[in-house]
Amino acid sequence: MKTTLPTLRQSILGLILSSALLGQATEPAKTDAIRDNEALVQIAILLDTSSSMDGLIEQAKSQLWRIVNxxxxxxxxxxxxVVQVALYEYGNNNLxxxxNYIRKVLPLTRDLDRVSENLFKLTTNGGNxxxxxxxxxxxxxxxxxxxxxxxxxxxxxxxxPFTQGPVNAQDACxxxxxxxxxxxxIHCGNQAxxxxGGWRTGAALAEGRFLTIDQDKAVVHIEAPQDKEITRLSIELNKTYIQYGKDGGRxxxxMSRQDSNASLFEKAGAAVQRALTKASPSYSNNSWDLVDANKKAGVKLEELxxxxxxPEMQALKPEERQTYLDKKAAERSQIQSQIQKLNEERQKYVAEKAKESGQDDTLDKAIVKAVREQAEKKAIIFK
Known part of the structure; x- marks a missing residue:
């Protein structure tokens, strides 16, 4: 709740997602289930939303998709x-x-658009x-x-200080x-x-990493020649989604609103990172998209x-509907493959430019390193 660090806007990564769901959090739908060929990754984001955290929230908006990717x-x-994310806010006087000024905003969920939606509703207020x-x-x-x-x-x-409050933080860790x-x-201030304040001790007790923000450095998005085509294809992907059921329209x-939200932070790379998420297995909309529900959750047309x-499927004969669905699935797969191929070229370009810039000590890279080191202990191998 102390003075806002001006460089928080510059140097926080998307792992520090936060949100403010205005309704009560609900448990994930059955369509959120993990398939036999998927390995679950669960990430809970606990974010201070007191008055001093406005910069943190702004950077979270711009970097939401990075950790998932x-x-x-x-x-x-x-x-x-595949990634599930849960969101908490704490330290806000509105709570x-x-x-204890705590709110579970979202339970563990694969509905990443819902995460983004509520992130953009977040407000701050002084608290404990x-x-x-x-x-x-x-x-x-x-x-x-x-x-x-x-x-x-x-x-x-x-x-x-990490040690504030009625629950012993060390015992919790x-x-x-x-x-x-x-x-x-992640302590939003200087290392000392x-x-x-106990942030390093807490991480050590739970086999985690203690990270701080370097106020002299910023997360830099390196614009690549492939960026515009990747973001264009992200919008093309939307045409392959088929809404169904009571949640379809919402x-x-x-999905379109979160595309627009990401575009607000285009200079920070949010639009490109969102496109890469939409082309990945972690982006799943089983609860409202019939293509995902049919292919990933086993929802059968005859059961609906x-x-x-x-309307476009109601107009088809029953025997034509699965063919229509399969066509949309094939179109989606093709566009996703195009995005992934473009990203391979993009990654090479960005790696070369990153060497030239010498950017090697920003928070985003520290977080990526932490995630990779910890996940590899679970036999998750990164390309």
């Missing part, structure tokens, strides 16, 4: 990692003192930041996977690692204050009511 080319044996209490709540109330092979991680960001959940701490509209289908 770290797993795009990864494999755990023959399985493809109840009875809840209780790190131990929010970690304990996340451990107790989220549906953590029981398998030891699942990479389960908490990222908590803030700038007040010990409880986390006993449950197989790593805790990475973070260490003195889901389709929200006529009224749940979109």
């Amino acid at each position: 770290e797993f795009n080319d990864a494999r755990q044996g023959d399985k493809i990692p 109840s003192i009875g809840s 930041e209780y790190c131990g209490a929010v970690i304990r709540d996340a451990l107790d109330s989220l549906a953590w996977d029981a398998k030891g092979s699942t990479y389960k991680v908490i990222f908590i960001a803030g700038n007040e 010990k409880a986390a690692i006993q449950k197989g959940v790593v805790v990475n701490t 204050d973070g260490e003195n 889901g389709r509209s929200n 009511k006529e009224g749940d289908l979109p």
